[in-house]
Amino acid sequence: MTMDLGELVRRTLVVLLLVGLALALPMLTPTLLLIFGAILIAVLIRSAAWPFEQMGLGNTASVLLGLATILLLLFGFGWLFGAQLSGQFASLQAQLAEAAPQVRAQLERLPFIGDLAEATPDVQDMAGQAVNFAFGFLGLVTNLVLVIVGAAYFALDPDVYKRGLSKIFPRDRSAKVIEAMDASGHALKRYLLGQLATMTIVGVMVWIGLAIVGIPSAAALGLTIGVFNFIPLIGPFIGAVPGLIIAFSAAPDLFWYAVLVYLVAQQIEGNVLTPMVQNWAVSIPPALLIFALAAAGGLFGLIGVILAAPLTVVIYTLVTMLWSRDALGHDVKVPGRDTPEPEPAKG
Structure with a gap:
């Protein structure tokens, strides 16, 4: 099979563009x-x-x-x-x-x-x-x-940017790309709203619990654990450290009461709130989230750890739709939607 000069130039330019983007990625x-x-x-x-x-x-x-x-x-x-x-x-x-x-x-x-x-x-x-x-x-x-x-x-005007981004793909794939971006935006919205609700409830529970057992600055500690709860898996442990340090320095009894407050709050969050949020929003496999946190932290540092979960939601949704569903033809459930996507028609 022969290739004309125009096609050879086009493919060469595409390869050079991809190499250039790969080299510029660390700076970008x-x-x-x-x-x-x-x-x-x-x-x-x-x-x-x-x-x-x-x-x-x-x-x-x-x-x-x-x-x-x-x-x-x-x-x-x-x-x-x-x-x-x-x-x-x-x-x-x-x-x-x-x-x-x-x-x-x-x-x-x-x-x-x-x-x-x-x-x-x-x-x-x-x-x-x-x-x-x-x-x-x-x-x-x-x-x-x-x-x-x-x-x-x-x-x-999000449609302007979605249409612009879709134009770097082949014309026959642009509609699928826009659909995948819409789905990832919908999944991200559900995830963020669910996280905000979870953060608020956990923060209020810790605030009330620490105030009841007599630990000072309970409101500030409740807000701290609520904010750190945005980072899945490791955030709750980091957010509990200030309260445990203060309680431990005050009295051993207060320390164990503080442990109990944080433990109860996180058990309610892990066994009640998070399953409800994931059922409504998007369920990410825990192992995938752990490695996503590690990868984002290694690549981007602290800000990568903070953004790892929402970034994983977006990538997970895009891969599910564009690769698992459209490229491989699997009958998959798109994150953020209540029913599995139908298998695309052949031919």
Whole structure:
């Protein structure tokens, strides 16, 4: 089979383009993460705009009202609880700075654990690193503004970007690509809404539980565990550390009460809330999620761990539709949909 000069040039250019993209990918990674962060916020804005669309308002008005609703909710939360949480977080920082050396000293007295404690980094050094990270984070305000502005544009007219992205694929595949992007956006919306509900419920349960057993700064600790719950599998353990340190430094009884509060909250989250959310939104195999966290952390660092789960939802949905269903012809259940996709017709 002979190949004419035009086809040879076209294929050569395609190969060179793919090689160039592969070489540029490490440099493009920060920008790609910013784009995905903007997509996440755009999905939330579109979710908030949905009730206004059902009222018959236009797309632009609905999106702007959805964005205003999110901002008003954040402002209202800050107005109602901002002063209390600010004071509690300041108190929590002081308590952690005082409690950490006491906990370390008590652990060093225990057999086996003492050797492990001596091998761990000094808490004051870690605190210094955290402060440096915080100042570095403040320097990312420009990127945050960029993400929010990009999210607003994505939310106002997502079809423009989907159609543009579909044009890098063959014409006969463009419709399938757009359908897969729509499905991944729907699955991502369900996942984010489910996670927000789970984070809120877990945070409130820990807040109430710690307040009942008498651990200080219960509201701040509840908000901490709620935020860290966005990171699946490892987030709840990280979010529980500040409360356990404070309780351990105060009294052994409080420590075990705190363990009980966190354990009950996570059991309810793992055995009741998460199955309900996955049944409604998208169920990702746990092993796949573990390796996705490891891979994203290795490739992108901390921000990769934070974005690993929603990124996995998107990739999992795209692979399910474009590869398992369309390319291989399997009868599969598309994440975020209630019924399996029918097997495509042959011929």
